[in-house]
Amino acid sequence: MAFEPRWYQQEAIDAIYQYFSASQGNPLVCVSTGGGKSVIIADFIHGVLQHWPDQRFLILSHVKEIIEQNHE
Structure with missing residues (x-):
């Protein structure tokens, strides 16, 4: 993506x-x-x-409003 996630965001993604x-x-x-x-x-x-389109x-x-913001 065009941005670099913060450390705790990357930890959350890795945990998923x-x-x-497992x-x-x-x-x-x-x-x-x-x-x-x-994010x-x-x-x-x-x-x-990217791996499973x-x-x-x-x-x-x-x-x-959250859905609308995410869509934008």
């Missing part, structure tokens, strides 16, 4: 990959307000699609 390499199911990543959850999601999805994703939010 580690989870899927387990099946749905991992949960907790990041505080302003921690860049959208983590985008970077993870970008990496997955047929994957599909569903991103849910309880706030419409």
Whole structure:
């Protein structure tokens, strides 16, 4: 991607990959307000699609504005 994730964002992304390499199911990543959850999601999805382009994703939010911001 065109940006460099912060260290804790990269740790979260790495943890997701580690989870899927060892387990099946749905991992949960907790990041505080302003921690860049959208950046983590985008970077993870970008990496997955580079290796497995047929994957599909569903991103849910309880706030419409977050979805709109992420779409932009």
